[in-house]
Amino acid sequence: MVGIAAWGAYVPRLRLSRKAAASANAWIAPNLMGKGKGERSMANWDEDALTMAVEAARDVLGPGDDRSHVRGLWFASSTAPFSDRLNAGIVSAALTLDRAAASADVSGSQRCGLTALAQGLNAVKAGAVSCGLVTAGEHRRARAASTQELDFGDGAAAFLVAEKDLVADLLGHGSYTADFVDHFRGADAEFDYHWEERWIRDEGIVKLVPPAVEAALKQAGLGPDQVTHFCFPSTFGGMAATLAKRLGIPAAAVRDNLAAVMGEAGAAHGPVMLAHALDEARPGDVILVAQFGQGAEALVFKVTDRIDQARPARGVVGSLADRKEETNYLKFLFFNGLVEWDRGMRAEKDNKTALTTLYRNEDQILGLVGGKCRETGVVQYPRTRISVAPNAFAVDTQDPYPFAERKASVTTYSADFLTYSMSPPNHYGTIDFEGGGRIFMDITDVEQGDVDTGLPVKMVFRLKETDEKRGFRRYYWKAAPDRAARTQPAALAAE
C-alpha cells in the first residue's frame, strides 16, 4: 500500500479584509461590493509560492534534523519564482534534504498540485523512491479591482508520501486531459486572462472533472456514496455541490472550500483542501480530492488509524487560526507589486547576487546550517575552520549543525525607519538559539511594538531581496514571533 504518511500546511498570517478591498475599489468597480465578505490570505512582501511551500514542508517534516528518509521531492506551483532554475532545488536546500534525492518542479496548470501528489505516490508505488515529499505553494497575482483579486488567496500544503506508517491509503487515482482554456497566462504575461464563467462551469468543470473522479473511484472500488470528504476547489459559488450531485456524492461530504477565510490558493488549493480534510478526518473516512485544469486530477484516500498520531503542529486549522486582519488595501497592492511607489534612493542599491558565493555557502544561506565543535561543544553560525570559542583555537573540529528548527529568542533589536524596507520599520536583531549559537538577522511578521528583548522567535524561510534588474530572488531565513511559544512562557523558561 502507498499513501500519505504525514501532511502539513501554511497560510500566511495576513488576511486582507474583502470589504476593505471592495470598498476601496467601489468607485470604479461597484459590482465587487457584493463580494466584499470574509477575508483572503495575503502573503507578506517577503513570501512567495516557494517560501510558503517550504513552510508547509517543514510542517510535514517536523523539527527533527534527520531528513535522510526523503528520497524524492516534488514542488508544484503555477507561480514558481524561476522559469529556469530548479525551484525544487531551492526547497531541497532550505530543507537540507539529501542531495542524492530526486527532485522536480511540476507546473503548467491549476491542477498541478494534485498532479505532483499523484506523481509522488506513483513513484513510491513503482518502487522508485521509498519516501517522497510533495509540496505545493501558490502566490497568484491579479489586477487591481478584479474579481480574482478578491477570490484568490495565498497558501501552501505538503505531504509525505510513503509505503508504510500511512495516515491515508491511496485507493485510486484518475486523470483526464482536455485543452479547455478557461483561463491562461502566457509565458511572459503578468496576469491571467479569463473566459466566460458560465461556459467554464457548464462545458468545462461539469463535463471534464467527472471522468477523472469516476476513474479514481473505480480504481478504488468505491461508489460515490462512500465518499465522506469531497474536496474540490472552485471560485464559482456552489460548484463543488453541483459536481457532487452530478457524481452521486452525498451533499454532506462536500467540504468548505475556505473561500470565506483564505480564498483560493490556485494550484495549491486542492492540496490545501486535502490537508484540511486530513486535519479533521477520522479513521475510516474516505477523502476524494479533485482539481480542475485542462481536464482534472482526482485522488481517493482512506484514512487509517494512525491519523491521530501524525497530526502536524500547524496544519490548515492551525494556519487559519494564526491570523491578523489587514484592512489596508494599499498595503496589499504594494506587497503584490501593483503600485509604482517612491522607494527612495536607498533602494537603488544593486542587488546582484554572486552565484559563486551563493553556491559555496549553500548550506549556510539556504539551509541555515552552522557548526558544532566536536571538542568543546560550542555551537556557532556560520561554521568556520577555526572555532569562535574565545581563545580555544580549535581547528577543523566542527560538524554541520542546522539552526532552522531550533527555538530562539531576541537578545537585541531595533525598529529601523531609515533603511529601505517594504514594510517599515525594518526589524532586525541578535537572535540567540536554545542549545547555543546566535545570528544577527531580520525579524519579519511584526509591527512596531511587537518586538522586545526575550521575545520567543522561530525561523522562517523568506525572500531576502529581489534583483529586479536581473529577475533573481535571494532567499534566506528570518526570525518571526513564535506566537505559540509566547503563550507558554513558563514552559520555555523551564527549558
Added chain:
Amino acid sequence: MAAGIRDKVAILGMGCSKFGERWDAGPEDLMVEAYLEAMQDAGIEPTQLDAAWFSTHIDEVGTGKGGTPMSLALRLPNIAVTRVENFCAGGSEAFRGAVYAVASGAADIAIALGVEKLKDTGYGGLPTGQAGTLLPQVSPNGSAPGNFAQLASAYRAKHGVSRDDLKRAIAHVSVKSHANGAKNPKAHLQKAVTEEQVLNAPMIAEPLGLFDCCGVSDGAAAAIVTTPEIARSLGKRNLTTVKALQLAVSNGMESQYNGWDGSYFHTARIAASKAYREAGIERPREQISMMEVHDCFSVTELVTMEDLHISAEGQGWKDVMNGFYDADGQIPCQIDGGLKCFGHPIGASGLRMLYEMYLQLQGRAGERQLSNPVFGMTHNLGGSPSTNVCSVAIVGQEGA
C-alpha cells in the same frame, strides 16, 4: 607587555577643516584646508615630511582607493603615502601609522590625514554599501542607527532601565553635545537644543530619534608628529605627547558566540584597559581630564562611558543624567561637540577628536578651553556593536 608608545612621539601640529555640508568643497579642498592649518601650526616645509598616512573610508563617493588622492591634493614631495581604512576608526589608524613610523625611526616627521566627502550621494545618512558578496545575502538590510540602537534594547534588559529613563539619559547626551557644539565655529551643527526637542524628534531607529544621531558631514583633519627631541629643536615647548595607542578588533565573540549580551562594546573594554596600562594611568575616573568618544549615536556614548571604565557598569546613564560628562562636569566629554555636532566625516573623525584634545592641552581651545587638562582620551569606533574595531588613544602633557 611591550614598553609602549608613552612619550616617544609628540604632536608637532594639527589642522582641521570646517565640518559640515560642504557643498563648496570636494575632498581635495577639505584635505588642503586641514593640511595648511597643520603645516602652519607645525612650522615646517613640505619637504620636511618623511611619510604620510591617509584615511578615507567610502571611496565610492570620495577619493579612490590609493594613496594618490592625498599626494595629488597636497603636492607631497613623492613621499610614501599609505592609505588606511578601518571603518569609522580610520582616522585613528592613520595617526597610529604615523606615530609608529616616527617611534621606529623610519621617519623624523610624519603626517596623518583623514578626509571624507559624504555629501555627494543625494540623500541623508551614510551611503548604503555592499560588504562583499556573502554578507548582503545574509545580513539584515539595516542602517547604522539601526545597528547601534540594538545597544539600547540590550542595555535596558540587562540593567533593568525603563524605556523612559534610558530615552531621557540618551537625550541628555545629545543636549550636552549640542551645547558644546554651539561654541565651536568649525562644528557642523552649532545650535543648542532642549531635552524636549530631542525627545520629540522623529524616530530614526528605535529608540534613536533624529537628535540621537550624529551629523553626516564633509571634513578633513590632520596631525603632524615627530619625536619630542625634534619638536624641541624646532622651537616647540609644552609638548603634547602620545601616551597610548590601542586598537582592539572583534573576532566573532560578540556576533557568533553566546557570551556577549549586546549591551556594551567588548573591544572598547579591552582597548581602554590596555591604553591605561600603556599610559601609566591607574585611576581613569580621577586622572582623565577630558574625552572625545565615538558618539555616532547617543546610546553609543552612554555605554562607552562604562566600557572606558569611567562609569561603573549599569551606572553610566546616571552619571550622564548627573552632568558628570557635561562641559562643567568632572570629565567633560565631547567638549568640541563630538561626532554629534562637530560632525562625522568618517575617515577624519579619529583625527578630529585628537585635534580637540591637542587644542585643549595647548590652551588654544578658545571659548571651550578647560582649565589645566593633563590627559585627553579619544575613543574611535568602527563597525557595529557586534563586529567592530575600537581605537583608544591617550595624549597628554609631556612627562605627565
